[in-house]
Amino acid sequence: MEKRRKGVYGPPMGKHGLIFVDDLNMPQKEFYGAQPPIELLRQWMDYSGWYDIDTPEKEFRVVRDVKFAAAMGPPGGGRNSISPRYVRHFNVIYIEPYSEESMNYIFNNVMEWFFLKNVTPSYPKNI
Secondary structure, eight states, X not given: OEEEETTEEESSTTOOEEEEESSTTOSOOOXXXXXXXXXXXXHHHHHSEXXXXXXXXXXXXXXXXXXXXXXXXXXXXXXXXXXXXXHTTSOOOOOOOOOHHHHHHHHHHHHHXXXXXXXXXXXXXXX
């Protein structure tokens, strides 16, 4: 990120930034159900920036040309659901967990490629 002009930040001109947030639903909920880290991200998505409380003027800092991508597991097992006010900013994609048979097929193909075709000299077939 670099400063573009007074109060506006972003990636270098002509480029776009991507911020990936993993385990988006991990922050612990407070007593009233808020999740402060997620609320900070939602504020950027709603208003394009944050107030800088460290400056005497409490200047608003705008961040441009940045997109967000996030991943999270289904709620439960220590993971919380997130606010619909925040989910509305995303295109939600759900992937059904793979079956054991599919996982074995994928893993065997990757291992076969690595041990038999990728390495010179290749390993014997019994390995």
